[in-house]
Amino acid sequence: MLKGNAVVGQGGGPTAVINASLCGVIEACREQSQVARCLGMRFGIEGFLEDRLIDMDAEAPETIAGLKTTPGSALGSCRYKLRDTDFPRLLEVLRRHDIRFFFYIGGNDTMDTIHRLEGYCRAQGYEMVGVGVPKTVDNDLFGTDHTPGFGSAARYVAISVKQAGILARDMQRVDQFVIFQTVGRSAGWLAAASALAKTAEEDAPHIILLPERPFDRERFLTDVERAHDRYGWCSVVCGEGITYPDGTPVSAAQVTDRFSNVEFGAMGGTSAAMMLHRMIGNAFGRRGEFQVCESLQMCAADRVSETDREEAYACGRRAVELAVQGITGKMVALRRTSGDPYRWSLDTAELSEVAARAKPMPDEFIHPDGNFVTEAFLQYARPLVGPLPDYIRLTGKPVA
Amino acid sequence: MLKGNAVVGQGGGPTAVINASLCGVIEACREQSQVARCLGMRFGIEGFLEDRLIDMDAEAPETIAGLKTTPGSALGSCRYKLRDTDFPRLLEVLRRHDIRFFFYIGGNDTMDTIHRLEGYCRAQGYEMVGVGVPKTVDNDLFGTDHTPGFGSAARYVAISVKQAGILARDMQRVDQFVIFQTVGRSAGWLAAASALAKTAEEDAPHIILLPERPFDRERFLTDVERAHDRYGWCSVVCGEGITYPDGTPVSAAQVTDRFSNVEFGAMGGTSAAMMLHRMIGNAFGRRGEFQVCESLQMCAADRVSETDREEAYACGRRAVELAVQGITGKMVALRRTSGDPYRWSLDTAELSEVAARAKPMPDEFIHPDGNFVTEAFLQYARPLVGPLPDYIRLTGKPVA
Numbered sequence: 038m039l040k041g042n043a044v045v046g047q048g049g050g051p052t053a054v055i056n057a058s059l060c061g062v063i064e065a066c067r068e069q070s071q072v073a074r075c076l077g078m079r080f081g082i083e084g085f086l087e088d089r090l091i092d093m094d095a096e097a098p099e100t101i102a103g104l105k106t107t108p109g110s111a112l113g114s115c116r117y118k119l120r121d122t123d124f125p126r127l128l129e130v131l132r133r134h135d136i137r138f139f140f141y142i143g144g145n146d147t148m149d150t151i152h153r154l155e156g157y158c159r160a161q162g163y164e165m166v167g168v169g170v171p172k173t174v175d176n177d178l179f180g181t182d183h184t185p186g187f188g189s190a191a192r193y194v195a196i197s198v199k200q201a202g203i204l205a206r207d208m209q210r211v212d213q214f215v216i217f218q219t220v221g222r223s224a225g226w227l228a229a230a231s232a233l234a235k236t237a238e239e240d241a242p243h244i245i246l247l248p249e250r251p252f253d254r255e256r257f258l259t260d261v262e263r264a265h266d267r268y269g270w271c272s273v274v275c276g277e278g279i280t281y282p283d284g285t286p287v288s289a290a291q292v293t294d295r296f297s298n299v300e301f302g303a304m305g306g307t308s309a310a311m312m313l314h315r316m317i318g319n320a321f322g323r324r325g326e327f328q329v330c331e332s333l334q335m336c337a338a339d340r341v342s343e344t345d346r347e348e349a350y351a352c353g354r355r356a357v358e359l360a361v362q363g364i365t366g367k368m369v370a371l372r373r374t375s376g377d378p379y380r381w382s383l384d385t386a387e388l389s390e391v392a393a394r395a396k397p398m399p400d401e402f403i404h405p406d407g408n409f410v411t412e413a414f415l416q417y418a419r420p421l422v423g424p425l426p427d428y429i430r431l432t433g434k435p436v437a
Numbered sequence: 438m439l440k441g442n443a444v445v446g447q448g449g450g451p452t453a454v455i456n457a458s459l460c461g462v463i464e465a466c467r468e469q470s471q472v473a474r475c476l477g478m479r480f481g482i483e484g485f486l487e488d489r490l491i492d493m494d495a496e497a498p499e500t501i502a503g504l505k506t507t508p509g510s511a512l513g514s515c516r517y518k519l520r521d522t523d524f525p526r527l528l529e530v531l532r533r534h535d536i537r538f539f540f541y542i543g544g545n546d547t548m549d550t551i552h553r554l555e556g557y558c559r560a561q562g563y564e565m566v567g568v569g570v571p572k573t574v575d576n577d578l579f580g581t582d583h584t585p586g587f588g589s590a591a592r593y594v595a596i597s598v599k600q601a602g603i604l605a606r607d608m609q610r611v612d613q614f615v616i617f618q619t620v621g622r623s624a625g626w627l628a629a630a631s632a633l634a635k636t637a638e639e640d641a642p643h644i645i646l647l648p649e650r651p652f653d654r655e656r657f658l659t660d661v662e663r664a665h666d667r668y669g670w671c672s673v674v675c676g677e678g679i680t681y682p683d684g685t686p687v688s689a690a691q692v693t694d695r696f697s698n699v700e701f702g703a704m705g706g707t708s709a710a711m712m713l714h715r716m717i718g719n720a721f722g723r724r725g726e727f728q729v730c731e732s733l734q735m736c737a738a739d740r741v742s743e744t745d746r747e748e749a750y751a752c753g754r755r756a757v758e759l760a761v762q763g764i765t766g767k768m769v770a771l772r773r774t775s776g777d778p779y780r781w782s783l784d785t786a787e788l789s790e791v792a793a794r795a796k797p798m799p800d801e802f803i804h805p806d807g808n809f810v811t812e813a814f815l816q817y818a819r820p821l822v823g824p825l826p827d828y829i830r831l832t833g834k835p836v837a
Contacts, residue, residue: 091836100832200733210481311707327731332604332615
């Protein structure tokens with residue numbers, strides 16, 4: 038039976054519940070006699086290479102419990118692709134601290150890191166198990182029904198689009214459109230989740246633009262005009278990574294500032310939402326606004342989906358339970374055992390498969406017109422996001 | 438004793454609690470025997486000119502009560518400057534519906550509308566009282582300690598900057614700065630309120646740029662570098678309306694899209710935050726992001742300050758109580774009767790004075806260096822925003 042120390046790290050962008058997974062790992066380690074000490078990597082694998090480890094056992098139980106409701110990646114994170122030359126150094130740090138249990142919370146790249154490190158250790162005869170804990174707001178991880186972090190980010194998006202839609206409806210005499218941009222470069226899950234904001238036909242959003250479908254400018258302007266004709270205003274939600282059919286990002290633009298610096302595309306800070314805003318302004322001469330919240334949707338601890346938090350915590354715990362059984366090379370995965378009522382259980386996926394693939398939205402979740410989602414998607418997403426706040430509508434009976 | 442019908446409207450941009458004021462007006466009207474019926478203007482004075490009135494008495498009490506927690510401007514709003522030629526038409530609508538009590542919830546322009554209409558009616562011998570209910574997230578109304586709506590928008594800003602700051606600290610190996618832009622073209626109250634997010638020196642925000650102070654590019658870059666040296670990252674909050682010493686908006690830029698359309702400034706959708714982002718990128722080659730939430734900070738019903746909601750509701754009620762006493766030409770105002778513990782009471786201000794002036798941040802609330810706020814401001818703002826969520830910090834004891 039494997040005994041020794043454990044290490045846990047957080048990789049890539051955060052979610053509002055990635056610290057709940059961290060809490061699960063640490064609390065479970067404290068319960069397992071095979072795990073002597075639990076260490077934390079400062080700034081993920083990049084900090085590990087620098088031997089920047091912290092002592093999780095020195096943290097008070099209340100601090101660890103408080104991770105469940107704290108945003109950010111409390112250990113610090115990184116985006117670092119391992120080079121072949123890094124492995125001897127990694128093994129040296131593992132040996133120095135007698136680390137036999139390796140836990141890393143993250144997305145594809147993180148799973149790739151565990152996969153490669155775990156294989157290297159085996160080849161070198163160093164006994165260590167490596168288990169991944171899934172995480173990404175983008176929901177594009179293969180091998181799991183959904184990823185911890187998605188439900189909460191989706192909740193942030195749906196609440197924002199719902200509230201801004203009510204505002205836009207009421208301000209239609211001043212501004213005629215509102216555009217909300219979500220993160221998610223190649224997968225549209227978060228943009229899609231905004232559809233949960235809609236409870237009546239006139240509600241926001243009216244148009245959802247997904248990276249899974251090429252952007253068609255004429256089609257888009259026609260859709261905007263139709264919404265405007267019907268409702269007097271228009272709500273658009275777009276994924277940041279939408280592209281023209283030739284692959285050019287919609288965000289591509291040249292920006293010249295007052296010092297005559299010219300920059301192109303993302304470096305210039307332009308966004309898809311800004312370009313859509315300009316298209317509508319140019320085509321119809323209408324006023325509107327665009328909203329680019331960026332990482333705010335990854336850290337809104339006060340807008341967390343409770344189901345998401347619970348699942349994130351459970352995934353962290355399960356990773357430890359698997360590891361002490363000697364299971365390695367796996368990522369904890371979520372299975373949906375029932376849709377309505379929603380029920381879930383824990384399973385595993387192969388790290389090698391998770392690392393190699395991504396999961397864009399399937400066709401059955403995208404409306405045939407490519408500008409909205411289907412009922413099947415709403416059924417998929419609703420339990421993950423949880424009930425949204427309900428607001429009143431005036432009857433608005435005209436005075437005779 | 439004046440008897441007849443009442444009308445209530447909402448003008449300008451909304452706040453998260455403008456419907457709480459509406460609720461206060463309607464509920465108080467229902468209690469006053471002098472008020473026969475309460476009517477609502479669809480889309481403010483613009484709808485009133487079109488005789489678009491709705492019957493508030495046809496709404497269920499639960500619907501009216503639900504206004505307290507519903508974002509948007511439930512009656513619909515407008516931005517419409519009255520022309521001299523509009524007054525006869527307004528009087529005609531007033532007479533037709535026997536309106537003797539005129540309530541309008543809004544900012545400077547709204548107060549100007551009531552003031553002029555109330556004067557016109559008096560001159561024409563039509564007996565009507567007009568009372569204003571203050572509202573603006575910008576907090577720049579003269580004659581009141583603060584405006585309903587500010588506390589909730591400030592809360593949205595402070596929560597966002599706090600959460601994004603934790604994320605940025607933890608992601609400093611990937612992105613080194615984060616910029617949050619608030620609304621408020623000429624007054625920096627909302628940008629200033631982000632300072633409430635800070636509980637330790639390293640916390641966000643590190644730099645606050647206010648429209649009350651000219652923007653100095655070199656100074657800004659020096660401040661960014663200092664924060665980066667100290668903390669490894671930098672959080673900047675800016676008001677949307679910051680300008681260079683010559684009055685040029687920092688947001689001014691030329692944007693050329695792939696169709697070679699060129700636009701300048703706000704029409705091109707550029708923002709101050711985007712230009713600051715580019716400055717830092719150009720100067721230091723660092724990565725970062727900017728967040729432009731626009732009207733999301735005016736409608737976040739789930740992030741309302743309870744004090745703000747309570748005050749907004751009370752202001753609505755008080756307008757009716759004043760009107761039935763025959764008081765006219767006034768705006769309800771908030772007085773701070775005690776700072777700590779915070780206590781408030783209701784008072785009035787002259788519509789004519791409110792309409793003519795604005796209230797930028799006073800010098801004693803702005804740090805002498807012009808890049809942050811003072812303790813006096815924090816004491817002013819804290820009770821209006823309410824307690825912010827508390828998050829844990831790891832001790833982070835290094836492993837020997």
